[in-house]
Amino acid sequence: MSTNVSSENGGKTANTDGNSSVGDLNQPLRYSPAEIEPKWQARWDADASLYAAEGHGIGEKGLGKPKYYCLEMLPYPSGQLHMGHVRNYAIGDALARHMWMRGYNVLHPMGWDAFGLPAENAALKNGVPPREWTLGNVAAMKKQMRRMGLSYDWSNEVTTCLPDYYRWNQWFFLKMFEKGLAYRKKSKVNWCPECQTVLANEQVIGGRCWRHEDTVVEQRDLTQWFLRITKYADELLEGLDKLEGWPEKVRTMQRNWIGRSEGAHVDFAVAGRDCDDTDATAGPSTRATRLAQDDTSSFQTVKKITVFTTRVDTIFGATSVQLAPEHAVAKMFALEDDALRVKIEGLLAEQQKARESDALGAIEKHGVNTGRFAVNPFNGERVPIWVANYILADYGTGAIMSVPAHDERDFEFAQKYGLKVRRVIVPADVTDEEPALPYLAEDDAVLIGSGSWSGLGCVAAQEKMAAFAKAKGFGTPTVTYRLKDWGVSRQRYWGTPIPMVYCDSCSPDEPMPVAESELPILLPEQIDITQTNGSPLGRVAEFVNAKCPKCGGKARRETDTMDTFVDSSWYFYRYTDAKNSGAPFDSDKANYWFPIDQYIGGVEHAILHLIYSRFWTKVMRDLGMIRNDEPAERLFTQGMVIKDGAKMSKSKGNVVSPDLMIERYGADATRMYALFAAPPDRDLEWQEEGVAGISRFLGKVYRLTTKFAGAARTTNGGSRKGSAEEQVLLRKLHQTIAKITQDFDGRWHFNTSISSIMILVNEITANEAAIDAGEISPAVVSEVLRGLILLLASFAPFFAAEMWEQIGGEGVVFRTAWPVADAELARENEIEIPVQVNGKLVTVVKVPFGSSEVVVKAAALADEKVKARIEGKTVAKVIVVPGKLVNLVVK
């Protein structure tokens, strides 16, 4: 193809400047992304097998090559790519193309996390059906992605809102139900009044909805579906230690989220009223029993309070028992005592208020004395029972033993209310001063005043005392988690219908799974989703009415839909076999590709998506579908894109549109800038002038390449020896190859990769006159230009394709093997050695590469500046670091 065709009239492009040099053969042609990029995009679309990173499965073309699964997190189809996406995909695409050139069979797929609330909101606002709105957005974003030149394998595209995908959500749900991993329970749930639906714990951030920062989440009692993620709590925790390719930050966040703590349950018997302790283990008073009768709960049976503690070794220091205001025993006491009830209700009201102002953590500790007592089973001591606002109802048992001497919060509380403080732990080293209270140490501490346990080390005591409690039947060693089962029910329309029915005649409250053969349970379209309480599907008769799988009679369908995080928990498995209509995927295919070699996305998914998908992987493994324990070998979390010091957001009005950047500077310059402006793991400040700089750089490469294309076409390079200028160019080329290869293998600091390419280009520019004069052979020019273009291929693919064609490169540039750095050519002949005197730089001496210590030292001492500096002084010591520096210590 003629080089002139694409660029002859560059004047009408984005870089328009009234270029008047058309037809002037001495004037190099101008870089015009507006012409180059659409041209190559059209070719790539026409021949995906050559240009897309279409992974080839087992038994296909990929055989014999090692596999590489490169994955970026799938986007929500909002309709517009933002800079965060651009950055994410620029990183992933550079890697995919690089691994491709390194000879791997690369899978690099893309899809759409297409269920969710915005589609419903758009429907309500504009009257467009959610499906239509969503698929329209998918088309728009796919167009943007193509425009960016991303190498996705569209033959395995996944769209989660389509029945061929979500039917498998339903299928998994049935499997989990079968295994007891999906269950229904009535519970207090987080309700977002704005979304009109429940939220998982993970979706509540600081008491507010993850999608609506201004909306306080309410607590409601609802019967909901849960997935038993807690069954895998230990494995999810232990697995983190093995995920060495994951950022420490993400692993720490998940550890904290799982929140495992080892401890013990200990039963404190509830004593009778006031001083009536004749029967400490007797049931509550008859009055309580009577009052409780109109309540269906089991107050009558409450004879004890089970506390959870991680420090059972301090139990002799327990001077009260503290209950959460919601605790059943607190409720029981409240029924007996109106004054107490008012106070407890006061605590609850205050909690609710604090939650609304997002000040739950800052609330001052206080509580009420119930006037009742509990009995410490270890020493028989009666201690008062309090209800306190700092006790969490949903952690542990909602009740604690308060040990003021050895717990900060208990200490603060005891000080406020004048409760007893009794020290039962002291440092093992008796020479130490008695430490101030509260004293928290356990490793080097021993028990005192603890009966027969006194003298034991804390850690040993914890184990022995818990075992003792178990033997005596008033306690047990236990493990508590912060992690809760995953509530997946949503009272929304635009999600996967939960494949369950309830039969009116068999058992109205007993869910029954639909038969697998009935899947998919289709989400009805064209329905009214006007926002009111409850599930929109509940008002669609055709949907609700079903047949009972047991008796064949009338049954009602479950009308809640699944949390959209279900969709994204396993989508990357579907990529390996996206068209399979008989199973979620073929196990052999998944086992070939998994685990994902590199997963790339934002750190905001550190908890939600990344813990759910780890859970799902373990479930699928236990179903025998896959072999891997974890979804991804390596995880990379890129930094945010910042503008004017703040994260880009509509509300701040600092959004930079990728479309605008592409229009002005081209996709290549835009994505290359996203890699150049900062290391990928750090936040990136978007500066348009920087994009312009990259565009100028590409223009320079364009000018040089087109100018010397003729030389490059005549030979394939291969020149190894030559003039000094030739050697300088080849050396710089091979140094750059080595540097970039290293960057991809290691730190991914593509900002320095690109900078090294710029240095190479500056070197070519510096030798431009020599090339013009024919002092550098075409073979060398060819080798350098070919290498340069191959190095650029991962970062600026449209540009590289065009340049490759211009220099007459064979085949597809991305299918060309990655160049291998020649260490011999890369080596410097002469190196500069800094010479210091007493650690301060004095001069730099040149010595041949590989000079011995003696030679380097002699060169340093022979230097005039050095001589002047040490004149009249004694050289006490000479430090020579071969290849690095010389330091003279003088006195």
Place this chain on the structure above:
RNA sequence: GCCGGGAUGGCGGAACUGGCAGACGCAGCGGACUCAAAAUCCGCCGAGGGCAACCUCGUGGGGGUUCGAUUCCCCCUCCCGGCACCA
């Protein structure tokens, strides 16, 4: 409060295992080309002093280890992110 990450020119950043601080780019300044401008090309560009060769200081602050510290150790300040009464 706890856990991460960070602080280097006017700006983004570089210096990978302790060895020439400021690579590369942006912005700025000066020059060439041009009737002029744009584009392009060349030069300068941490601070202070000096006509100059050069000298002194300098990687958030204080101390330490070392021939030598942006890098390692101790203490402190500030910024960003996450978690936050988890017993």
